[in-house]
Every structure is written in structure tokens, then in C-alpha cells.
Amino acid sequence: xxxxxEKSDKTPKLSIKDLSIxxxxxxxxxNVSFDIFENEIFGIIGPANSGKTSFLRxxxxxxxxxxxxxxxxxxxxxxxxxxxWRNLYALRRSIGVVFPLPVGLPMSIYENVALSPxxxxxxxxxxxxxxxxxxxxxxxxxxxxxxxxxxxxxxxSGGQQQRLTIARALSQEPKMLLLDEFSxxxxxxxxxxxxxxxxxxRNEMTIILVTNLVQQARRLANRTAFFLMGEFIEEGNTEDFxxxxxxxxxxxxxxxxxxx
Amino acid sequence: xxxxxxxNTSDTLDFAWYLDKAVEKLVFLGGISGIIFIVGIFIxxxxxxxxxxxxxxxxxxxxxxxxxxxxSDEPTYGALALxxxxxxxxxxxxxxAVPFSIGSAIYISEFSTGRTxxxxxxxxELLAAIPSVVWGFIGLSIMNPLIIDLFNVPxxxxxxxxxxxxxxxxxxxMTTIAEDALKAVPDQYREAAEALGATKWQVTFNVVLPAxxxxxxxxxxxxxxxxxGETMAVLMASGHSIHLPTSPFDSVRALTATIAAELGExxxxxxxxxxxxxxxxxxxxxxxxxxxxxxxxxRGKGDR
Amino acid sequence: xxxxxxxxxxxxxxxxxxxxxxxxxxxxxxxxVLIILxxxxxxxxxxxxxxxxxxxxxxxMTAGGIFPALIGTISLVIVALIASVPVGVAAAIYLSEYAxxxxxxxxxxxxxxxxxxxPSIVHALFGVGAFVLFFKFGTSILAAxxxxxxxxxxxxxxxxxxxxxxxxxxxxxxxxxxxxxxWQTIYKVVLPNAIxxxxxxxILEVSRTAGETAPIMFTGAAFFLPFLPQxxxxxxxxxxxxxxxxxxxxxxxxxxxxxxxxxxxxxxVLLMNSISIAFRFYLRGKxxx
Numbered sequence: 140x141x142x143x144x145e146k147s148d149k150t151p152k153l154s155i156k157d158l159s160i161x162x163x164x165x166x167x168x169x170n171v172s173f174d175i176f177e178n179e180i181f182g183i184i185g186p187a188n189s190g191k192t193s194f195l196r197x198x199x200x201x202x203x204x205x206x207x208x209x210x211x212x213x214x215x216x217x218x219x220x221x222x223x224w225r226n227l228y229a230l231r232r233s234i235g236v237v238f239p240l241p242v243g244l245p246m247s248i249y250e251n252v253a254l255s256p257x258x259x260x261x262x263x264x265x266x267x268x269x270x271x272x273x274x275x276x277x278x279x280x281x282x283x284x285x286x287x288x289x290x291x292x293x294x295x296s297g298g299q300q301q302r303l304t305i306a307r308a309l310s311q312e313p314k315m316l317l318l319d320e321f322s323x324x325x326x327x328x329x330x331x332x333x334x335x336x337x338x339x340x341r342n343e344m345t346i347i348l349v350t351n352l353v354q355q356a357r358r359l360a361n362r363t364a365f366f367l368m369g370e371f372i373e374e375g376n377t378e379d380f381x382x383x384x385x386x387x388x389x390x391x392x393x394x395x396x397x398x399x
Numbered sequence: 400x401x402x403x404x405x406x407n408t409s410d411t412l413d414f415a416w417y418l419d420k421a422v423e424k425l426v427f428l429g430g431i432s433g434i435i436f437i438v439g440i441f442i443x444x445x446x447x448x449x450x451x452x453x454x455x456x457x458x459x460x461x462x463x464x465x466x467x468x469x470x471s472d473e474p475t476y477g478a479l480a481l482x483x484x485x486x487x488x489x490x491x492x493x494x495x496a497v498p499f500s501i502g503s504a505i506y507i508s509e510f511s512t513g514r515t516x517x518x519x520x521x522x523x524e525l526l527a528a529i530p531s532v533v534w535g536f537i538g539l540s541i542m543n544p545l546i547i548d549l550f551n552v553p554x555x556x557x558x559x560x561x562x563x564x565x566x567x568x569x570x571x572x573m574t575t576i577a578e579d580a581l582k583a584v585p586d587q588y589r590e591a592a593e594a595l596g597a598t599k600w601q602v603t604f605n606v607v608l609p610a611x612x613x614x615x616x617x618x619x620x621x622x623x624x625x626x627x628g629e630t631m632a633v634l635m636a637s638g639h640s641i642h643l644p645t646s647p648f649d650s651v652r653a654l655t656a657t658i659a660a661e662l663g664e665x666x667x668x669x670x671x672x673x674x675x676x677x678x679x680x681x682x683x684x685x686x687x688x689x690x691x692x693x694x695x696x697x698r699g700k701g702d703r
Numbered sequence: 704x705x706x707x708x709x710x711x712x713x714x715x716x717x718x719x720x721x722x723x724x725x726x727x728x729x730x731x732x733x734x735x736v737l738i739i740l741x742x743x744x745x746x747x748x749x750x751x752x753x754x755x756x757x758x759x760x761x762x763x764m765t766a767g768g769i770f771p772a773l774i775g776t777i778s779l780v781i782v783a784l785i786a787s788v789p790v791g792v793a794a795a796i797y798l799s800e801y802a803x804x805x806x807x808x809x810x811x812x813x814x815x816x817x818x819x820x821x822p823s824i825v826h827a828l829f830g831v832g833a834f835v836l837f838f839k840f841g842t843s844i845l846a847a848x849x850x851x852x853x854x855x856x857x858x859x860x861x862x863x864x865x866x867x868x869x870x871x872x873x874x875x876x877x878x879x880x881x882x883x884x885x886w887q888t889i890y891k892v893v894l895p896n897a898i899x900x901x902x903x904x905x906i907l908e909v910s911r912t913a914g915e916t917a918p919i920m921f922t923g924a925a926f927f928l929p930f931l932p933q934x935x936x937x938x939x940x941x942x943x944x945x946x947x948x949x950x951x952x953x954x955x956x957x958x959x960x961x962x963x964x965x966x967x968x969x970x971x972v973l974l975m976n977s978i979s980i981a982f983r984f985y986l987r988g989k990x991x992x
Contacts, residue, residue: 225410430793443829444829676828
């Protein structure tokens with residue numbers, strides 16, 4: 140069980156007000172409002188097609204790559220409205236993303252993790268080495284791959300590739316980490332390893348964890364939000380969700396496994 | 400270990416950002432280069448030919464008179480024989496190439512698999528690679544004596560020769576595009592028809608060919624365009640004499656070949672020179688519309 | 704039941720007949736390549752010698768070798784590549800990585816199709832009007848190569864675009880999510896994984912460029928020039944034009960001479976094509992994803 144954070148007098152890391160997301164004319168998510176704070180894991184649960192992934196896409200402005208995708212409302216990250224960022228690449232650099240299906244880039248394990256630092260202009264071999272090692276350690280992958288860093292990243296197993304993706308996201312040194320159903324293509328043992336890693340990472344950054352496994356949210360998240368069919372139902376302390384202390388009956392039903 | 404704050408994640412327009420913008424502009428320029436060049440071709444060919452069209456061209460004579468006599472004392476610029484030459488050679492080429500091309504496309508796409516398929520495709524690709532001037536040489540040195548012997552005619556450089564050569568040149572394009580069109584027909588169609596008990600050839604004729612109709616039509620059109628615009632091979636294999644052809648054994652002269660043969664002997668800016676550019680305008684416009692039509696057939700009018 | 708079987712048997716026979724006739728058509732279409740090669744090798748093969756390749760034509764081109772034409776073709780191809788590959792690759796990058804599905808893209812695609820479809824002699828007229836006269840390059844390697852470059856641009860664009868699009872979209876998305884700019888993504892991930900496909904296209908362009916005749920006749924290729932070009936502003940001979948000249952324009956050429964020229968030309972072209980094909984098969988075998 141995790142304790143909920145003291146949040147009253149802190150400024151939020153991420154503040155969302157009346158966010159709605161559209162693909163063309165179709166509204167896929169409506170009226171999301173909540174704050175997320177530093178050093179917490181924020182869970183988002185809900186069945187498939189609830190708008191969870193679209194929500195993450197907006198946070199690092201990946202909507203600019205999707206034709207027809209747009210949003211209304213206000214998203215403030217690190218004290219600044221994300222619409223006001225001039226350099227969206229810098230915004231994305233400060234937010235790490237992990238996909239449901241791991242994508243190992245077609246280069247060596249080492250290069251996968253060193254890519255982002257290199258793009259930021261880090262040249263020194265020693266510095267790169269230490270970044271690669273640190274990120275792989277924090278993603279709980281170092282021990283398995285330290286002897287074969289020159290192997291193609293795409294040749295690793297699914298679970299290893301997912302941890303490689305996490306290491307790559309960490310190599311950006313992000314202030315916020317977004318995880319989108321990371322355990323879908325991963326075996327239970329690896330899932331546990333990643334979960335342990337996330338618990339440690341919480342001390343360094345804000346984590347948003349989208350998951351369709353309610354128990355995973357219970358294990359990791361301080362607070363949780365529930366999305367259903369494009370609607371933001373509610374958010375609250377994770378423990379309240381599981382003790383039935385919720386406002387909407389649908390939340391209780393979902394958490395208890397009645398549907399979804 | 401706490402990560403040290405990175406200045407690169409602050410919201411400043413850094414070098415990478417500017418570089419990205421610059422590259423975007425640059426590749427856009429590359430992107431529209433196709434348009435620039437096609438408009439450029441139109442402008443430059445038109446510019447040189449326009450003087451002739453305004454000052455000297457008699458439309459009725461140009462399209463109605465078979466006498467192309469640019470170097471005589473009283474020059475006439477009748478392109479009818481040249482148009483007829485191009486039309487007859489292209490027509491024969493299409494007549495011979497279409498059945499073979501569609502036939503091989505069907506065989507390659509529907510009846511062959513694996514290595515046979517690869518091998519046939521490579522042969523077709525190599526056929527397409529043979530340069531125009533080599534085809535012309537083949538017309539001259541292989542087809543010419545062959546036609547004289549086979550048909551007992553005095554000259555083997557004629558519509559038949561150029562038509563067969565052009566057919567062989569146009570066939571690979573038609574085959575490749577037709578095969579793409581057949582391949583684009585979803586396998587579910589075939590499976591559904593086969594599940595109803597139809598045989599392979601019934602499926603091919605009743606399901607696959609109708610479904611690929613548009614692609615096959617544009618394949619034929621592009622083949623026509625290729626034959627129409629071919630220069631060196633026609634110049635060398637058609638006999639290059641001004642004739643309204645009445646039989647496949649007549650020598651003819653094509654529009655393209657006329658330009659190739661005469662441009663070198665004209666003074667820049669002369670009437671003859673401009674007349675040749677006018678032929679070029681005609682060629683440009685016709686091929687443009689052939690390609691446009693092929694594109695519209697395949698993609699539909701506006702949207703997909 | 705029995706009737707049905709009979710129909711089946713008949714159907715099968717018809718099917719075999721049809722299949723055979725399609726096969727026959729394919730074979731009839733494909734065999735000319737082999738026949739042509741066989742004839743050219745048989746008649747032109749004896750011509751090929753060190754002397755033939757590396758000495759100048761003599762006696763009004765009725766004897767001697769093809770060295771200036773060979774060098775001319777190589778120069779024309781190299782200059783044409785230098786001009787067209789950067790533009791073509793940029794165009795392909797734009798179309799594959801930046802272009803939205805709109806009217807402009809549609810027009811660009813149409814322009815590329817037309818560029819490939821415009822008759823080669825019209826390209827020649829363009830070359831004369833634009834490069835020789837308007838830009839005042841005169842009849843030169845530069846003017847001829849630029850004309851060839853414009854004409855073969857679609858080959859590079861199409862091949863490059865295809866190999867760029869073969870790189871999975873997920874790689875790009877992963878990069879963008881890391882905060883890589885579009886160009887960084889293209890440069891670090893897309894291009895390295897497409898480079899071999901691009902190379903295949905470039906080799907194909909070499910083959911096309913080397914064989915073209917009409918576009919260079921009036922823009923920079925000379926009928927006869929017994930010395931080598933000194934700069935891109937000189938004219939030069941070219942193999943393709945040389946074949947045209949010795950087979951139609953020069954009297955008293957020994958019968959085997961043009962066969963020898965044709966064999967060298969088609970040898971270069973088919974060699975390039977074979978390399979391109981072999982390369983393609985090799986690549987298919989070593990995909991990284």
C-alpha cells in the first residue's frame with residue numbers, strides 16, 4: 140500500500156483544466172480536470188477506448204503529428220501552459236513516454252540509450268557510458284545486457300525491450316514519465332521488476348501510469364483517475380477507490396471487476 | 400543520484416530547432432522541384448515554339464497537310480504525315496503489347512509463385528532496362544533483314560518493325576503496372592470466390608480482372624504514352640520517310656523522330672527551329688493528358 | 704454427381720489450357736532479352752578487347768575504339784548524379800516525411816509522373832531552351848547532364864520514397880516522443896535504415912542515364928570528338944550517341960563495330976540493373992525488423 144502525498148500547499152507539476160480531445164469532429168475525451176504533483180505516481184484506469192492514450196498524447200504535444208487531432212482546455216506543465224511552449228521538442232525532451240508495445244530502435248542497445256544524450260550534444264564517451272549504465276540500471280536491465288551492449292536493441296525479448304524503452308525514456312532525464320499500459324507485452328516477472336523500478340523512480344520525477352490492470356494501479360499509484368468511454372468520471376486517493384469510497388457507482392463497479 | 404538540471408529542456412529555440420526549420424524549408428524546395436521542372440519544361444518549350452504558332456502556323460495546314468517540307472524554298476509545315484506515322488507505329492505497338500503484357504501480368508500475379516515469379520519479374524525488368532538506342536539498333540540490324548526475308552518486301556524499316564520494337568519497349572511498363580493492379584486485389588476476393596467452388600481461371604476472369612479494371616486501363620494508357628514519346632528507336636526502325644501509311648510495310652516518320660533528326664541542322668531561332676519546338680509542344684500536351692487520365696482513372700477524381 | 708465430376712474435369716482442362724497460354728505469352732515477352740543478348744554477344748563479343756575499350760576511334764569512326772565515348776558517358780552520368788540525387792532525395796524526404804495528404808502533394812505526385820512520362824526528345828528541347836541557351840551553359844557536359852538529371856529525377860524520388868516509407872512508423876514516433884526534432888529523427892533513424900534502398904535507386908538511375916540518347920544529342924554530346932573533355936563546359940562523346948552515329952550516320956562501318964558498341968552499352972546498363980536487383984535481394988535477407 141502506498142501513502143497518499145501531502146498535496147495541499149504544493150504547486151502542481153501538471154495541472155489540467157477542462158481538457159477535451161477531438162479527432163476531427165469526434166470527441167474522444169471530455170472535461171478532464173485534475174492536478175498532479177511532484178514525486179507521485181498518478182494512475183489512470185479505465186477500459187479500452189476510454190481516451191487514456193489520447194490523453195497522454197496531448198501532454199507531450201504529440202497531437203501535432205496526428206492529422207485532425209486537437210484539444211480544448213488548459214494543460215499547464217511545470218508552471219507553463221503547454222500551448223505556450225515555443226520549442227515543442229524541448230517540451231517532449233522533458234517528458235518521457237513508454238508505449239504499450241516496446242519499440243527497440245534498429246541500433247545497438249548502447250545507441251538506443253545514448254541517442255537522446257547525443258542529440259542534446261553530449262559527446263564525451265565517458266559521460267555517455269555513465270548515462271547509459273545509470274539509465275539501464277534504473278530500468279532494471281543493466282545486469283542482463285551489460286556484456287552485450289552492442290547487440291541490436293530489436294533483438295531483445297519483449298520484456299527486455301520494454302525495459303530498454305524505459306531506459307531510453309530515462310536517458311532524456313525527464314521531469315515526468317508517462318507509461319501507457321507498459322505490461323501488455325511483458326511477462327509477470329518482468330512486470331514486477333519494472334514496478335519495483337518505478338517505485339524508486341517516484342522519488343525523482345512525476346509518473347503517470349495508464350493501466351487496464353486495476354491491481355497495478357493499486358500497487359503503485361498514490362492517486363488514481365477513472366476514464367470511461369471518453370468521459371472523465373473522477374479522481375481520488377487510490378486507497379479510496381479500493382475501499383469503495385467513491386462518488387460514482389460506475390467507478391466502484393469497474394474497480395470491483397463488474398465490467399471492462 | 401539526482402540528475403542535474405538540463406538547460407536543453409528549457410523552452411528556448413536552440414540550434415536543433417533552427418536546423419529543423421531550415422531542413423523543412425529545404426526539403427520542401429526539393430518536394431516542389433517536380434512541379435518546378437514540369438512547369439519549366441512547359442515554359443521553355445512553349446517559349447521557343449510560340450513565335451511559330453503566332454506568326455507562321457496555319458492550323459489547318461499543320462493538322463491537315465501531310466507535306467512536311469521545312470527546308471524547301473516555300474516551306475510547308477504539315478504535320479499530318481508525322482502524326483499518322485506516330486499513330487500507326489504506336490497503334491501497332493499497343494495492339495501487340497497489350498495482350499502479351501496483360502497475359503504475362505496475369506501469369507506472374509495469379510499463376511506463378513516463388514522463384515518462377517521472381518525470375519519472370521527480373522526478366523521483365525531487364526527488358527525495360529534496354530536503352531532506346533539499342534532497340535533502334537536491333538530494329539536496324541536484326542528486325543530489318545528478318546522482315547525483308549519473311550515478308551518478301553524491299554525495305555524492312557517500316558511500321559511493322561518500329562511497331563514491334565515499340566511494343567517490346569512498352570510491354571514491361573504495362574506488365575509491371577498491370578501486375579501491381581492485380582496484386583492490389585485483396586486475397587479475400589479470391590478466397591471467397593474459391594470457397595464458392597470457382598476454379599483458378601474462373602476466379603481470375605470473373606473476380607480479379609474486373610476488380611483490377613482501373614489499374615489495367617491505366618497500365619495500357621501509360622504504355623501508349625511510352626510508345627508515343629519514344630524517339631531513338633522509332634527514328635532508327637521506322638524508315639524515317641514522310642508517308643501516310645497504307646500498310647504495315649510502309650516506311651513512316653514519327654513526330655519525335657522528326658525533332659531528333661532535324662533539330663541539329665536548324666539555326667537557333669529560325670522558323671524551322673520554332674516549328675520543331677511546336678511539335679514538342681504537341682508531344683508535351685498529349686503525353687501530359689495521357690498521364691493525367693491514367694492518374695485520374697486510378698485515383699478517382701478528387702478523393703480516395 | 705457424375706455430371707459434376709465431368710464438368711470439373713473439363714474445367715480443369717480449360718484451366719490448364721489458359722494457364723499454359725498465359726505462360727506462353729510471358730515467355731514470348733521475356734525471351735527477346737535473352738535473344739538480343741545472345742546476338743549481341745555473338746556478333747559484338749569478338750570486337751571487345753583492351754584496344755577497343757581504351758583507344759580512340761580512327762578512320763572517320765570506321766575503326767579504332769570507343770574510349771572517348773566511354774569516358775564521356777561516365778562523365779555525363781557522374782555530373783547528372785551529382786545534380787539529381789540531392790534534389791531527388793530531398794523531394795522524397797519531403798513526400799515521405801512532411802507532406803500532408805492534400806492537393807499540393809497530389810500535384811507534386813502528378814508532376815513526378817509527368818516528368819517520367821514526358822518524351823525524351825521534349826526533355827531535349829527543354830535542355831536546349833533552358834540549359835544551353837537561357838542559362839548559357841552552351842552545348843556542354845553540364846547542359847547535357849542537367850537535362851539527364853531532370854529526366855531521371857523521378858527514378859531517384861520514387862526509389863527513395865519507397866525505402867523511406869518502408870521504415871516503420873513506430874521508429875519515428877519513438878524518436879519524436881524522445882524530443883528528437885523531425886530532422887534528427889530522419890537523420891539518425893530513418894535515413895540510416897533506408898540508405899541501401901536509396902542506393903538501389905541510384906544504381907538504377909545510373910543505368911537509365913547511361914542509356915539515354917535523345918536528351919543529350921543537342922545539349923552536349925558530340926558526334927565525333929577525338930579528345931577527352933577537359934571541363935564540364937566541354938562537349939564530349941557518349942556511348943549511346945556513338946551507337947546511333949556508327950549505325951546510321953557513318954558510311955562503310957564494318958558490320959561488327961556497332962555490335963561491339965551496343966554490347967558495351969547494354970553491358971553497362973544490364974550490369975547496373977543486375978547490381979541493383981542483387982542488392983535488393985540481399986537487403987530483403989537482412990532486414991533489422
